[in-house]
Amino acid sequence: xxxxxxxxxxxxxxxxxxxxxxxxxxxxxxxxxxxxxxxxxxxxxxxxxxxxxxxxxxxxxxxxxxxxxxxxxxx
Amino acid sequence: xxxxxxxxxxxxxxxxxxxxxxxxxxxxxxxxxxxxxxxxxxxxxxxxxxxxxxxxxxxxxxxxxxxxxxxxxxxxxxxxxxxxxxxxxxxxxxxxxxxxxxxxxxxxxxxxxxxxxxxxxxxxxxxxxxxxxxxxxxxxxxxxxxxxxxxxxxxxxxxxxxxxxxxxxxx
Numbered sequence: 001x002x003x004x005x006x007x008x009x010x011x012x013x014x015x016x017x018x019x020x021x022x023x024x025x026x027x028x029x030x031x032x033x034x035x036x037x038x039x040x041x042x043x044x045x046x047x048x049x050x051x052x053x054x055x056x057x058x059x060x061x062x063x064x065x066x067x068x069x070x071x072x073x074x075x
Numbered sequence: 076x077x078x079x080x081x082x083x084x085x086x087x088x089x090x091x092x093x094x095x096x097x098x099x100x101x102x103x104x105x106x107x108x109x110x111x112x113x114x115x116x117x118x119x120x121x122x123x124x125x126x127x128x129x130x131x132x133x134x135x136x137x138x139x140x141x142x143x144x145x146x147x148x149x150x151x152x153x154x155x156x157x158x159x160x161x162x163x164x165x166x167x168x169x170x171x172x173x174x175x176x177x178x179x180x181x182x183x184x185x186x187x188x189x190x191x192x193x194x195x196x197x198x199x200x201x202x203x204x205x206x207x208x209x210x211x212x213x214x215x216x217x218x219x220x221x222x223x224x225x226x227x228x229x230x231x232x233x234x235x236x237x238x239x240x241x242x243x244x245x246x
Contacts, residue, residue: 039165041102047213051196052106054219055209058181058193059107059140065182068190069118069129 083138086131087116097135097205101165104142104209105196110134113207118143129180132198142198144177150192150223156199157212166201166208175200183222195219 004012011021017037024031034042043051062068079091098113118129128149134140147154156176162169177200179193195217200207 037164039163041211043211043213047211048105050219051193051209051211054181054193054196055104055106055142055179058142058179061143061180061182062188065143066118068182068188 080135082114082133082135084116084133084141085139086141087133090116095205098132098200098207099205100207100209102208104198105211107134107137107140110137110140112136115144116141130177143180144198145180145192147176147178147192147194147197151194151221154194156197156210157214160210163199163201163208163210166199166206167204168199168201173201173203175202180223181220183220190223191220192223193219194221 006012006022008022008025011019013019018040019035021033021035022030023033036042078094080094080097082090082092084090092114096114098115100111100113103110112135113132114135116131116133117127118131128145130144132142132144156171156174161171161174163174166174168174176197178197181191181193183189183191194212196209196211196219198207199210
């Protein structure tokens with residue numbers, strides 16, 4: 001992990017296309033501004049991890065899933 | 076000249092599919108960084124009488140990885156993507172109407188097991204260009220484990236009954 005120290009108002013470039021800026025430093029939290037193309041996915045850590053977890057669970061559905069689905073029919 | 080590719084799938088065995096049916100993910104699905112190509116396989120509708128409610132998103136290069144997808148509005152009538160979602164330049168999608176949106180089906184850990192839908196991270200397809208991505212919606216309104224209580228029609232009846240009685244159900 002690359003560790004840098006920034007003060008309020010200072011920024012960091014990630015590649016040519018992403019810039020992160022420290023907007024405000026308060027006790028216990030900081031406000032970050034992120035400049036990137038709209039298509040660049042940016043997610044809060046805990047949200048991304050939650051989705052990763054959910055995806056991993058979704059990739060290993062039980063073998064009897066077909067029976068469970070049998071109750072679902074388009075009427 | 077259409078070329079076929081061979082896919083081995085844990086669930087379906089050996090399959091041959093036209094190369095034109097391969098869907099590319101410019102960004103990999105979270106948790107599966109090495110997989111960029113998938114195909115859609117129909118869930119065996121005739122056997123279960125499912126008639127196309129469910130589809131499998133099968134990884135081309137990894138036989139064991141397949142996600143079960145379904146159409147979210149069948150189970151949550153008012154499901155839409157947030158307004159600012161479109162345009163999606165990474166998929167070449169201008170507006171919502173151009174996109175096909177499906178969600179992953181999971182099973183809950185409780186007993187008896189229930190089905191849940193990941194409404195928080197739908198898979199958005201550009202059907203014309205065979206591109207797709209998993210869009211993560213960073214809003215508490217969208218659940219990654221939305222419990223599905225029953226078949227679509229029963230779900231709607233249950234919802235309106237619940238609304239009339241004023242009870243707040245577990246959504």
